[in-house]
Amino acid sequence: MKRRKTGPSGVVEAPLDPGTQSRARESGLASVQDGRLRTYEPGDNTRRFLDLLGSRVSRPLAVSLTACVHCGLCAESCHYFLARPDDPTMTPVWKADQIRKIFKRHLDWTGRVAPWWVKAGSPRDDEDLNRLKNIVFGTCSACRRCTYNCPMGVDTGLLVRFTRGLLTELGIVPEGVFNVSRDQWETGNQMAVSEQDYLETLEWMRDDVRTELGDDSVEIPVDREGCDILYTINPREIKFDPRSIAQAAKIFHLAGASWTMPKWGWDQTNFGLFSGDDKLGAFVARNVYEAAERLRAKRIVISECGHGYRSTRWEGYTWAGFDQKLPTESVVVTLRRYIEEGRIAVDPSRNPDAVTFHDSCNIARSGDLVEEPRDVLRGVCADFREMYPNRCENFCCTGGGGLLSMAEYRPLRLEVAKIKADQLRATGAKLVCTMCHNCIDGLNDVIKHYKLPMRVVQVLELVSNALVLPGIKAK
């Protein structure tokens, strides 16, 4: 085999910046004081790292740590490597090997017998741990495309999240991840939205829908007991983009749905998934589950959000040790049901532009929701076309895994987004639809950077456009 020329490494050398961490400590935040939110302390961090590693390696992790045969198939599935083919540090296997070598050195017999043979190694100091941080946070969007394509079943996505979790425990995390985790611990939502601001925005959107429909019976009920649907959202919808709340409210109203939003436990997003902190994951997910229990809702519906869907629908029940008693679904599944049952009428000619669909990693590959959005889009768009590859083989928007909140890794993220840009461009579509708030910003960044003539939309927006309102004739 011809050996590839090795280029410079794309790993960003971002220093550890505990600035906001020390401010969090000084201001006496409850989550820092009682140890839920870890901050960086100089000291014997490598020892603590190894202890944590030893205590946390589970059987599925051990399989992923030992089963890799270094075949290289993962490389061909990773957009980082496809965009930087001369850089071996961009391959999933190299990234996973950085934790694998520590595992081999300290926990696996092969590393004790023949460390040189299995390339076993140890982190020497905090600098090494910081470099590990830059690898697992900065060179991987945790999209799990490599996992999906691994013939040995190695879950590199799991290894990356596991390693992030060890570093989070030591406060060796990017500032953006720390800040969002802080807000979720402290306020129960990732953008520190106050209850008053939350309620006011809901009222505002309710009034907008009332005006739009000319119908004063439209409501956005809060904390109403015994409803069919408990609707939970991404705080971004409250803080910066409440259009999707109005669209959902309009559709629920027209479908005659019995629904409510909770006063507490409304944030379905979960930075525990990105930081690898299962305790945070449990706290945030439990808030949602307990809200549904408290209000005796029959179903939890999650607005369009990729990692929120995966966290609340799948992972959260395990993190929180919570028995799943209620069906938990994405709003896109709800929309499909309404269209199928004829509870809302839609006219695809209202969305005449060519639309393509971007499968979010956490929804398709990690969430098993693949055909449902397509069923909806075929019903509400005149020209729906696939992008290739698609479904579980789709490429990440490049902003996944929490990368949107880590500015230091953005130049690399946009460089490797070339793969996504080519894929988007080839569809010739004017609109790219995605059911994830994170993907909206990820795709917007790609579109802006590569100057693509496209706009990002969500399923709710397209369905809302296509609604045939009772008593109003189509244009």
Next chain:
Amino acid sequence: MPTIEVEGITVEVNEEGFLAHPEEWTEETAKLLAKAEEGLDELTAEHWAVVKFIRGYYLEKNLAPMVRKMCQATGFPLMKIYDLFPSGPAKGACKVAGLPKPDGCV
């Protein structure tokens, strides 16, 4: 740190195009950011109404205002904010007003 330069003036921004030193913001900087990041050649009175409100709110509370507050203060409907700033309230309006990048999924 990357910089942006328009008509001979240079300012330092972070990797996302947000001002590196939010305290250094001036109206000139706003025009610069609007052109470089939002493609706006000119800031109208309506742009300024939004930008000045955001700036004042940030200086007072060290926090980006919610879009609700922007609309309340200016009297603009929600869609108007998107018309004025193509990248939206967070990555558009807050950026021009010289705020640091808001935390979270934005």
